[in-house]
Amino acid sequence: TAFAATPQVRQEDENLALFVAQQITQRGFTHYEISNFGTYQSRHNKGYWELKEYIGAGAGAVGYRKNRRYYPQTDIEAYLHAPLKCAEERLDEEALRTERLFLGLRCNLGLPKQILTDPMHQRAAFLCSEQKLKEDATHYYNPNFFLSDELALYILG
Known part of the structure; x- marks a missing residue:
């Protein structure tokens, strides 16, 4: 299968994740995105999920605009010397x-x-x-x- 080469998740880890999620939701929190629970949903994060445009400011802070993803340098020294230097990925x-x-x-x-x-x-x-x-x-x-x-x-x- 396509997943044959992927590492197996230990059953204890899966059971613990399900247990934690159940305990959190039983306390009134909504599991509204893969890694977040809350009584309110983050409007900031929602923009990412909706594939809206965003600016990444700083070393390694990815941005997305007009179907292009921008990747600034991750090394802080290199970024400080050339903050506008970015790799770009065009999404078809x-x-x-x-x-x-x-x-x-x-x-x-x-x-x-x-x-x-x-x-x-x-x-x-x-x-x-x-x-x-x-x-x-x-x-x-x-x-x-x-x-x-x-x-x-x-x-x-």
């Missing part, structure tokens, strides 16, 4: 779809159905039938953020 339509797919499954905003191809819809529908995803008229939602990457890879095919 396929890369943007992949980004939106992964991001949508890692938070409670969901994955917009309109961005998926027909084969992707078929795989997502199968995941819904297996209760790995939920859906409404416009989005697919991931009820278990611990499976986010695996679900995204499956939908991508």
